[in-house]
Amino acid sequence: MVRGIESAARGMIALSDKLDTVVNNLANLSTPGFKRLIQDISESNNQPINRLFLQTDKNETPFMGYLGSGAKLSTQALDLSSGGLEHTSGKLDVAITLNNNAFFQVQTPNGIRYTRAGNFTLNNNDELVTQDGYPVLSNANAPITIDGQNVVISSDGSIQVDGQQTDTLGIVSLDNPSLIVPQGSNLFNYLGQVTNTSNFKVLQGYLETSNVNTVREMADMIALERAYESGQKAIVTEDNETGQMLSQLRI
Amino acid sequence: MRALWTAASGMISQTTNVDVITNNLANVNTTGFKDARAEFEDLMYQEVRPAGATSASGNMLPTGLEIGLGSRPVATVRIFTEGPLQQTGNQLDLAIQGDGFFQVTLPDGSTAYTRAGNFSLDSAGEIVTPEGYLLQPTIVVPTNAVSISVGKDGSVSAKMQDGTVQDLGTIQLARFINPSGLTSLGSNLYQSTPASGDAILGTPGTQGLGWVEQGMLEMSNVQVVEEMVNLITAERAYESCAKGMTVCDQMLSDANNVKQLP
Numbered sequence: 001m002v003r004g005i006e007s008a009a010r011g012m013i014a015l016s017d018k019l020d021t022v023v024n025n026l027a028n029l030s031t032p033g034f035k036r037l038i039q040d041i042s043e044s045n046n047q048p049i050n051r052l053f054l055q056t057d058k059n060e061t062p063f064m065g066y067l068g069s070g071a072k073l074s075t076q077a078l079d080l081s082s083g084g085l086e087h088t089s090g091k092l093d094v095a096i097t098l099n100n101n102a103f104f105q106v107q108t109p110n111g112i113r114y115t116r117a118g119n120f121t122l123n124n125n126d127e128l129v130t131q132d133g134y135p136v137l138s139n140a141n142a143p144i145t146i147d148g149q150n151v152v153i154s155s156d157g158s159i160q161v162d163g164q165q166t167d168t169l170g171i172v173s174l175d176n177p178s179l180i181v182p183q184g185s186n187l188f189n190y191l192g193q194v195t196n197t198s199n200f201k202v203l204q205g206y207l208e209t210s211n212v213n214t215v216r217e218m219a220d221m222i223a224l225e226r227a228y229e230s231g232q233k234a235i236v237t238e239d240n241e242t243g244q245m246l247s248q249l250r251i
Numbered sequence: 252m253r254a255l256w257t258a259a260s261g262m263i264s265q266t267t268n269v270d271v272i273t274n275n276l277a278n279v280n281t282t283g284f285k286d287a288r289a290e291f292e293d294l295m296y297q298e299v300r301p302a303g304a305t306s307a308s309g310n311m312l313p314t315g316l317e318i319g320l321g322s323r324p325v326a327t328v329r330i331f332t333e334g335p336l337q338q339t340g341n342q343l344d345l346a347i348q349g350d351g352f353f354q355v356t357l358p359d360g361s362t363a364y365t366r367a368g369n370f371s372l373d374s375a376g377e378i379v380t381p382e383g384y385l386l387q388p389t390i391v392v393p394t395n396a397v398s399i400s401v402g403k404d405g406s407v408s409a410k411m412q413d414g415t416v417q418d419l420g421t422i423q424l425a426r427f428i429n430p431s432g433l434t435s436l437g438s439n440l441y442q443s444t445p446a447s448g449d450a451i452l453g454t455p456g457t458q459g460l461g462w463v464e465q466g467m468l469e470m471s472n473v474q475v476v477e478e479m480v481n482l483i484t485a486e487r488a489y490e491s492c493a494k495g496m497t498v499c500d501q502m503l504s505d506a507n508n509v510k511q512l513p
Contacts, residue, residue, distance in 0.1 A: 016252055016502060017299075017318065023254040023495035024293075024319030027261025029488040030268060031291040031322050073299070075314045088288065089332050090431060119290055119328065122429040124445030131290055131326045146428065149350075149451065149459045178314045181302055184295035185325075191302055214491050225498045232505040239511070 003067065004238045007044075010070030012231040014041045015224045017073050022220050025212045032086075033117030033186050034210035035078050036217075042074035080177050083211035085203065091151050092128065094118035095206040096171060102200040105137040105170045106130055106187060112137065114174060114194075116208055117186035122146060132185050138167040153204040173197035253297070253320060255499045260321030261492035264291050267324040268485040275473045276482075283334070283367030283439050284471035286478075290326040293319060331430040334366075334472035336464065342399050343370045343378065346469045349461020351424035354387040354450075355380055355440060362387060364425055364450070366469055367439035378407075382438050390420045401465040405455040424460045425450035 021039040028034040046068055050061040080100040095118050096102045103114035113134070120136055123129045128136045128144040135143035139157075148161035157169035172194040174180050179191040271289040278284040302315030336346050345368030347353070352364035363384070370386060373379045376394060378386040392399055396409035396417070405422035427433065432446030443450055455463045 012506065016254070019495075019498065019502065020253040020257060020318045023257045023261070023492070023499070024321060026488070026491045026495050027257050027264065027321040028291070028293050028319070029261070029491060030264060030289075030485070031293050034293055034322075037317070037319060073316060076316050077314065089330060090328065092429065092431070117292070119326075121326075121328070121432055121446055122448060126428065126448060131292065149426065149428065151428075179302060181315060182293065182296050182317060182319065184293050184319075186292045214487065218491065218494065221495060221498050225501060228502045229505050232509050235509045236511055239509075 002242075003069070005235050007068060007070035008231045008234040008238070010044055010072065011041075012228050014071045014073050015228045015231070018224055019221065021076070022217050022224070025217050026214070028210055029212050029214065031117075031186065031210050032083075032119055032207045033115055034083070034212065035080055035116070035182070035188075036210075036212045037182070038077045038079055040074045040076070041071050043068055044070045044072045078177050078180050078182065079211060080180075081211050083209040085206045086209050087205060088207050089205045090119070090207075091204070092120045092122070092146075093205055093207050094120065094153055094169070095203045095208040097201045097203060097208075099173065099197065099200040101173045101175060101177070102171050102197055103174055103188065105141070105172060106134045107137055107143065108134045108187065111189075112141075113183060113187040113189055114172070114180075115186050115188065119207055130186070134187075137170045139170040140167075141170060142167075144169070153202055155201045155203070156198070157200075157202045169202065171197065171200055171202070173199075252499055252503060253318060255496060257319065257321040258492045258495040258499065260294060260323060261495070262489055264289075264322045264324050265485050265489035265492065269482065269489070271327055272478050272481050272485060276475065276478050279471050279473045279475060281367075281439065281471050282369050283365060283469050284473065285334075285366070286330045286332075286471075286473050287327050287435075288330060289324050290328055291322050292325045294321045294323055296320065328431045329433070329435070330472070332472050334470045336467045337470050338466060339468050340466050342401075342465060343372070344368060344466055344468045345370060345401060345422075346464045346467040347424065347455070347461045348464050349459075351426045351455065351460040352441070352450075354423060354425050354452075356385045356387045356389075357440075358384070361442070362450075363436055363440040363442050364427075364433065365439045365441065368463075369468055380438075384440075386422065388420060388423060390422070392419060393417065401463055403456065403462040403464070405463045421454055422463060423452050424455050424463075425452050426458070426460055427451070 018039045025036040046066040049064050049067045106113050126145050126147045138144045144167045152160040159167050174190045176192050181189040268289045296317040296319050300316040355363045370378050376392045378390045395412045398410045407419040409417050428448040433441035453460050
């Protein structure tokens with residue numbers, strides 16, 4: 001009897017953890033270059049169950065089958081689909097299109113990280129940096145210096161300052177989405193080997209918006225709220241039945 | 252339930268967004284005002300299970316398990332596109348057609364920059380902003396001047412009572428490699444920061460600087476329709492986060508009702 005309560009409770013815990021991810025997606029509706037996380041819930045381990053009473057002729061409790069033990073959080077997937085493009089007309093706003101796996105490279109104290117948020121600015125050394133001040137890297141893995149008046153960034157990522165070609169944005173492809181780990185501050189870590197790519201288009205004066213879709217997240221949220229409620233009802237039912245059984249057994 | 256705080260962080264972000272948008276709307280008629288935009292980023296992720304870790308049964312887990320903790324505002328960026336020019340006919344209304352800022356001396360001696368060219372004269376005949384800050388370099392208009400004319404190249408001259416024309420100096424403009432990095436002082440004034448770079452000075456029409464237009468004012472570059480669209484998006488995003496919070500609350504209440512008292 002008590003096993004059912006335990007199973008329902010595990011399901012409810014998994015659902016409330018999933019809600020955390022759904023709400024995080026909603027909280028980042030306005031975060032440029034944000035990629036939504038999809039949290040899956042899977043069946044928890046099954047356990048074999050046997051009859052309670054010994055079958056005397058065989059001297060064993062016969063095997064009855066398997067009983068589920070609730071649900072648990074399983075894999076998590078990063079949805080790399082592109083958010084919309086927003087025209088900002090900022091000179092240092094860039095968006096990557098045509099390739100959802102292409103990312104800008106950013107130098108952080110913990111190593112190179114990757115981002116799709118192209119809302120860059122300059123620091124006091126005229127280096128191109130993210131809004132958190134991390135330098136954006138060129139295709140030679142060096143910070144990009146912009147010292148001039150007119151900045152033109154072409155579709156292949158090459159940067160022209162006052163008509164002079166200076167650097168090229170270092171854009172790489174992260175081929176395996178399951179190895180991309182979100183880090184916060186619009187940055188991602190990659191646990192695999194990055195590959196060079198020229199299959200992308202850079203747009204100056206645009207920003208990639210968050211790829212979170214409100215309707216989808218709302219639908220997810222309704223479904224998991226109801227599932228949570230069902231879990232609660234299951235516990236209450238099982239609790240009541242146990243109570244009744246105990247009261248009938250009262251000596 | 253991290254989701255309660257996650258939803259709250261989203262709502263706080265959207266409040267900032269609405270603050271910025273309404274300030275833009277409030278300045279739809281402010282001379283030389285530049286549209287601002289709030290920027291957001293995701294907060295840190297709680298790593299429940301790292302990707303590439305080995306499970307108890309010895310197989311490598313293909314994906315990790317990370318739970319995000321919300322969003323936060325990270326910057327407000329100004330969009331320095333040119334606002335429409337409005338003809339006023341006033342001889343001390345100046346507009347910059349193209350890139351550049353007028354330089355203004357603040358009372359503490361430091362320099363501020365502005366696109367609002369609604370100047371006037373103070374008691375000493377100096378050209379000043381509506382707050383009384385001096386235009387830099389200082390230009391003094393003699394008391395017996397009949398009219399002032401400002402050329403496209405910034406040269407200021409005055410026609411005197413006796414019909415002669417007197418040269419009064421030249422207005423210099425400043426420009427920045429990254430104007431979005433300027434700090435706003437209010438009163439249409441900006442100050443340079445390490446992010447904006449140092450001011451590049453020059454006479455109007457040179458070094459990529461714009462021309463000065465006399466008798467014109469630059470209006471605010473705020474597009475009401477665009478702000479309205481942003482306002483709708485921000486409000487709906489706020490609402491979504493609030494819904495998330497309601498769901499959390501409902502689930503916590505369900506959890507409380509697991510134990511039903513007789």
